[in-house]
Amino acid sequence: xxxxxxxxxxxVSYTLGxxxxxxxxxxxxxxxxxxxLHSTINKNDAYYKIEDLCQENNxxxxxxxxxxxxxxxxxxxxxxxxxxxxxKEIEKDQxxxxxxxxxNAGNLGTIIRTAVGFGINNxxxxxxxxxxxxxxxxxxxxxxxxHLNFEYYDSFKDYNNNISIRELYPFMLKGSISLSxxxxxxLYSLIFGNEATGLSDDYLEYGQSxxxxxxxxxxxxxxxxxxxxxxxxxxxxxxx
Amino acid sequence: xxxxxxxxxxxVSYTLGxxxxxxxxxxxxxxxxxxxLHSTINKNDAYYKIEDLCQENNxxxxxxxxxxxxxxxxxxxxxxxxxxxxxKEIEKDQxxxxxxxxxNAGNLGTIIRTAVGFGINNxxxxxxxxxxxxxxxxxxxxxxxxHLNFEYYDSFKDYNNNISIRELYPFMLKGSISLSxxxxxxLYSLIFGNEATGLSDDYLEYGQSxxxxxxxxxxxxxxxxxxxxxxxxxxxxxxx
Numbered sequence: 326x327x328x329x330x331x332x333x334x335x336x337v338s339y340t341l342g343x344x345x346x347x348x349x350x351x352x353x354x355x356x357x358x359x360x361x362l363h364s365t366i367n368k369n370d371a372y373y374k375i376e377d378l379c380q381e382n383n384x385x386x387x388x389x390x391x392x393x394x395x396x397x398x399x400x401x402x403x404x405x406x407x408x409x410x411x412x413k414e415i416e417k418d419q420x421x422x423x424x425x426x427x428x429n430a431g432n433l434g435t436i437i438r439t440a441v442g443f444g445i446n447n448x449x450x451x452x453x454x455x456x457x458x459x460x461x462x463x464x465x466x467x468x469x470x471x472h473l474n475f476e477y478y479d480s481f482k483d484y485n486n487n488i489s490i491r492e493l494y495p496f497m498l499k500g501s502i503s504l505s506x507x508x509x510x511x512l513y514s515l516i517f518g519n520e521a522t523g524l525s526d527d528y529l530e531y532g533q534s535x536x537x538x539x540x541x542x543x544x545x546x547x548x549x550x551x552x553x554x555x556x557x558x559x560x561x562x563x564x565x
Numbered sequence: 566x567x568x569x570x571x572x573x574x575x576x577v578s579y580t581l582g583x584x585x586x587x588x589x590x591x592x593x594x595x596x597x598x599x600x601x602l603h604s605t606i607n608k609n610d611a612y613y614k615i616e617d618l619c620q621e622n623n624x625x626x627x628x629x630x631x632x633x634x635x636x637x638x639x640x641x642x643x644x645x646x647x648x649x650x651x652x653k654e655i656e657k658d659q660x661x662x663x664x665x666x667x668x669n670a671g672n673l674g675t676i677i678r679t680a681v682g683f684g685i686n687n688x689x690x691x692x693x694x695x696x697x698x699x700x701x702x703x704x705x706x707x708x709x710x711x712h713l714n715f716e717y718y719d720s721f722k723d724y725n726n727n728i729s730i731r732e733l734y735p736f737m738l739k740g741s742i743s744l745s746x747x748x749x750x751x752l753y754s755l756i757f758g759n760e761a762t763g764l765s766d767d768y769l770e771y772g773q774s775x776x777x778x779x780x781x782x783x784x785x786x787x788x789x790x791x792x793x794x795x796x797x798x799x800x801x802x803x804x805x
């Protein structure tokens with residue numbers, strides 16, 4: 326057992342928390358190396374569920390406080406799952422969210438949670454970008470990462486050359502139609518820029534640019550908020 | 566000059582950052598006591614804007630690194646505004662967001678940013694709840710707090726007895742109509758529960774309960790995401 330502070334280049338990552346670890350054990354049991362329990366954990370239903378899932382899948386179930394001291398600065402973390410990172414290519418013929426250079430781990434996790442919530446299970450990420458296996462991403466996703474297909478691309482062109490034909494919707498303050506007029510009939514990709522800079526004007530050339538209108542009392546919406554509102558609008562006919 | 570670590574009981578709070586401090590100086594100049602500059606600040610346009618605003622309003626403009634060491638753990642904070650907390654009662658005859666027991670500062674700030682962005686400038690907060698003047702709330706609001714009217718209430722009944730007649734929309738997993746069917750014609754309040762527990766079943770009695778439908782692959786949407794999607798749906802006819 327050699328738990329270290331997480332680094333992007335590591336072959337393993339960690340679920341810091343009970344709910345996340347249950348999602349991991351349910352969706353990716355073959356990838357789990359160890360499950361660590363803190364000595365002060367309450368033996369409630371969730372605890373026994375984790376114990377059962379570990380036994381079923383022959384996963385070591387170890388009591389040790391050390392991984393918690395190394396990996397977690399949250400007080401309420403009593404279970405850690407250690408798992409091998411995995412590839413899960415996006416489905417080229419499904420609807421996508423495309424994130425160009427996202428930089429914040431919490432934001433990426435929140436976006437994953439909402440996307441999976443609205444049935445969009447494919448996210449393409451254009452580099453440079455935050456590491457999707459950062460434990461902060463996994464935590465903010467509330468485990469939705471384990472339901473997701475994702476792929477990193479070197480450039481938007483690279484992405485665009487590798488997917489099936491579809492409508493492209495870049496979200497920009499210069500967008501030419503309002504989000505409330507978006508009502509996609511076929512396949513689509515919703516495209517968003519970096520937290521600080523948004524999408525460059527180059528994206529005006531791709532497909533139909535969209536604006537989420539708001540008052541002048543704010544400069545912009547925060548990125549996960551903009552993505553979530555767009556996902557709601559694009560998918561709402563699916564959920565009625 | 567006696568800058569201390571922020572406490573809820575203090576009479577002053579702080580804007581940690583340049584954009585926030587400009588919003589403060591523009592919207593609440595009479596409340597600003599001091600503006601602090603870090604010794605490594607770049608003298609760019611924003612710097613001169615702050616200097617001008619301080620001079621116009623006779624606000625001390627002080628170079629000192631000490632407040633930064635006490636108040637900020639962000640590396641990229643070079644300006645701090647110190648201001649007196651203020652009251653700004655909600656307009657009883659306008660649309661409201663009502664937050665029942667919100668507990669997270671970043672979430673409250675993000676909700677304020679989106680609400681102001683969609684033209685809802687009145688937020689009622691039911692206690693117990695996070696302190697709206699926590700510098701983390703102000704930072705996450707990106708300064709939108711200075712455009713907001715807000716009021717704390719001891720209970721939802723207390724709130725409801727003090728406002729003009731309107732449609733009440735509690736957002737609940739047990740909600741009886743889907744958000745996409747929400748199309749308010751008159752005054753309304755959008756009501757949301759605590760991050761962990763949501764609204765209790767008691768709220769099924771108030772007005773028309775609403776559900777934001779999502780897949781079973783997530784337990785729920787995160788609170789600022791749910792509030793923002795609801796705000797988008799409720800206000801979208803205003804922005805077209």
